[in-house]
Amino acid sequence: MLTYLGTALPRFTSPAARLLALQCALRADALGRVRLPAGLLRGMRLRANGELWLELAHAGWLELPDFRALPLQLRLLDAAVLDQAPGRRARCRAAHWALRPAPLALPAAAPALRLAALVLATHSPTEAEHSPDMDVLARLCGHSPQQTRELLDRLVTTGTLSAWQHNRVTDEVFWQLPQSQT
Structure with a gap:
């Protein structure tokens, strides 16, 4: 998925927006809908950073969510992301692993x-x-x-x-x- 996002997102996309896109892509359902719990975004330190969402929306990659709703719900506009292997269950496990990638997990870092x-x-x-x-x-x-x-x-x-x-x-x-x- 990192390789896919490396080509699907514009080169100027920030690392923080790439991390957010990765979580969205790995947590999307078959229709491109994503539900992100507030705790996940707080833990990633990405909830309050509106520029990241604008970056991905400007790239045509997702629709801006309603930031007042919890959990945060949005829709991915890039249909090709849903065709990426492996399937949804494996992607969910990968989304959890991506938060603390062994063997290189970092505690709270930029x-x-x-x-x-x-x-x-x-x-x-x-x-x-x-x-x-x-x-x-x-x-x-x-x-x-x-x-x-x-x-x-x-x-x-x-x-x-x-x-x-x-x-x-x-x-x-x-x-x-x-x-x-x-």
Whole structure:
């Protein structure tokens, strides 16, 4: 779903709006209707941020919800999002996992860091080193390659990663999880 959203949403879409879009896409029913509990949005620190909703509405991706109604209800305008595999039950489990992506779950962190950790977690099989391209990583994180480098540095600073490296010849990014997380 991250890959799909990386191409479906405009490149300028912020990381916080991408996290919100991910939750909406994973929680949508077969008709594109989404119900988001207030607690979920508060926990993600996205409820009061109207700019994110406007960003996604301006991109033609969803209808603006009635912010007075709880739970928040909206409709996705991008019909292709509903065709994405896997099915609804697996998407619901993925929506819960996306809130705390093991092995790179971050406690309360900025949306940009949380999205970067989520992207890395989706590319983290059991081996210690991984190698997606920097351009792919940057697109999925909703940033430029330079900003993505800074995010990776911050993930090392927070202890979420023990190290990372960018091979400029192959454009691959390698990272290592701290020993306690492997």
